[in-house]
Amino acid sequence: NAGVTQTPKFQVLKTGQSMTLQCAQDMNHEYMSWYRQDPGLGLRLIHYSVGAGITDQGEVPNGYNVSRSTTEDFPLRLLSAAPSQTSVYFCASSLTGAPYNEQFFGPGTRLTVL
């Protein structure tokens, strides 16, 4: 098992550009989510999905879109990048039922918006 994979590892964008952060998991997990991690603010939930075709907003969804067409993939789209979106982005996945619902995190994408 590769676990949770994310690409790219690093990305620099100019203000106004769009891009997609990729996330994939090979553990057949129903639940997938995106977090951003900022100094002093910790990890904050952007969007999540409880299964293919089902997505919902987290704590900080503005400026981001997601879709879930397959169980394995959960891409995060930045529509028009802003400097405030400079952050480290983590994708995570889990089963949905306790006691096996611990979330497994990917290695992260470090994004800088100039």
Added chain:
Amino acid sequence: EDQVTQSPEALRLQEGESSSLNCSYTVSGLRGLFWYRQDPGKGPEFLFTLYSAGEEKEKERLKATLTKKESFLHITAPKPEDSATYLCAVQEGAAGNKLTFGGGTRVLVKP
């Protein structure tokens, strides 16, 4: 609104000097409390899940405990390789799998 507060923010220990990290939480109906370890430049790595007050779990030099208002992560006789940021997160019963994280405790163990 769920709140999770970790203390201290940073902890410097000598090798072998045991200590405890605190995670206090406010949540209406705890579904689970999770501890993660995060190394610089990497994603959080799962350590423990605790579900009910009084529960304890151990892994090597780490032991996690849970009460109705807080959790402790005890590090016994730490080694330099235990240096990391330790994150606490809670799941509320009505929120499904969503996690609310604390700010973390940075632990540095000096040889």
